[in-house]
Amino acid sequence: MxxxxxxxxxxxxxxxxxxxxxxxxxxxxxxxxxxxxxxxxxxxxxxxxxxxxxxxxxxxxxxxxxxxxxxxxxxSLVHPHIHLDKAFIHSEPQYEHLLPVSGSFHEALSFTAAAKELFTLPDLIKRGEWLLAESVCAGVTAMRAFVEVDHVVKLTCVEAAVTLKKKWSENCEIQIVCFAQDPIFSTEHAGQNLSYIEEALEKYSEIEVIGTTPYVETSVEKSKQNIEWAITRAMQLDKHVDFHLDYNLDEGKEALVWHVLHTLIRCGWNRQSTSRQIMLGHCTRLTLFTKEEWTQIAHLIKSNDLPVTFVGLPTSDLYMASPPPTSTSTSTTGQTRVRGTLPVPDLIRDHGLDAVIGVNNLGNAFTPWGTADPLFLACLGVGIYQSGTRADAELLYECVSTRARAAIGLGKDGSDCRSSVxxxxxxxxxxxxxxxxxxxxxxxxxxxxxxxxxxxxxxxxxxxxxxxxxxxxxxxxx
Ligand SMILES: [Zn+2]
The missing domain is CATH 2.30.40.10 (Urease, subunit C, domain 1)
Incomplete structure (x- = not known):
């Protein structure tokens, strides 16, 4: 309550x-x-x-x-990216058989898929309120909340989010993301998944953001189709877009950030044409970019006035994102397992990009650890980014406060969100x-x-x- x-x-x-x-x-x-x-x-x-x-x-x-x-x-503090429906699965006895065994990414996908089959409206509301209560106590007054829509959960998670949005409206502004964690253009359930997404968008005016996960599609072509659909549909419906993107540390994989940016440019999505914004989450593959590639990304975004923000999700990224094992690696011993998360302060200072930090997941197979306190992330950032000065600390606070608020499109009185940081x-x-x-x-x-x-x-x-x-x-x- x-x-x-x-x-x-x-x-x-x-x-x-x-x-x-x-x-x-x-x-x-x-x-x-x-x-x-x-x-x-x-x-x-x-x-x-x-x-x-x-x-x-x-x-x-x-x-x-x-x-x-x-x-x-x-x-006050802000969650720019948090999963409302998957929070604290590990705290509920009914999911005890789905606690991590290997801790791998594929296990997280399959255990979470199994957990989703047990989701009910009362269970979603109960776990969602655990997250909201701890967040509000920490000082969070706004959040972008992801809830999944697919052939398994159908519209139940959105229904829970709409209920919680109303119930908690005097304590926190909840911005709902209709989120396709599963493929919408490949696998046998793609058609059903997409049709439930369309139904949710039609039925719930409370949805403000379309979110998808291009990397779960079975081919690069399908991933690009996923990106193009989300951008086009969001433009038609006047919604924000939020991608889980390039979540790997594999140089052999094409970085899809380029396709996102070029699709936005081709569609004419910029700060003049719309107040709606684009968020790119995880993007750990981009930590392998050269300085020249980052310069090129920044040039594309700035010269085309694209309202793009990167969100680093360090508690998830550090837990999950590691390079693919090679014959010479000693990954089984854990001694050479490189981790990766977006260098958020560098993106802001060195490249003039918009970047923030988010909690992402809590108490589930994707991220069993962490807290609902955004200040915990800012504190973690001091160590991750080796950001030890007072100015660094102020920037990290902004990343979980005013910059996060601007990134999800909650500017001051509809003015340019960036002026509020x-x-x-x-x-x-x-x-x-x-x-x-x-x-x-x-x-x-x-x-x-x-x-x-x-x-x-x-x-x-x-x-x-x-x-x-x-x-x-x-x-x-x-
Ligand atoms: Zn996420």
């Missing part, structure tokens, strides 16, 4: 903001024609007319601890925020201060040290 709707806030007083050592007050107003609040002013803290924090309060000891602190306030909290924004406190969770009478974005990314605080503001309503975790 979602938390009850939080109290409307009129101000948050005595706070720290990123990039400033001063203390600030934020005022929030609710326009009469909108349920969403707006930040109307950000001014230096007025300690005369206010004590410390003008937050909803009950007068308890907890509130006293909260009021005497100066929280760091940052934009960065960590600045500014006037006229809808207040989607996380307040980070130095709470004494140890009960030892001490609490280590977390003064900066880097402190938050390097060592993410517990959920109990975070309060969340969604559209101007406060949800307290403590």
């Amino acid at each position: 979602p938390p009850t709707s939080g109290e409307r806030i009129t101000s948050i007083r005595g706070i720290k903001l990123p990039g400033s050592s001063a203390i600030w007050d934020i005022k929030v107003d609710f326009p009469s024609d909108s349920p969403q609040g707006r930040i109307t002013s950000i001014t230096p803290h007025d300690s005369i007319t206010s004590s410390s924090a003008d937050l909803p309060r009950s007068g308890s000891d907890k509130d006293t601890q909260t009021r005497t602190q100066t929280p760091l306030v940052l934009p 960065g960590l600045r909290v500014v006037e006229d924004q809808c207040p989607n925020l996380v307040l980070f406190y130095d709470r004494d969770m140890s009960k030892c009478g001490v609490s280590r201060p977390q003064r900066s974005v880097a402190d938050i990314v390097w060592n993410p605080p517990s959920f109990s040290s975070r309060d969340v503001v969604f559209e101007g309503r406060m949800k307290k975790n403590f």
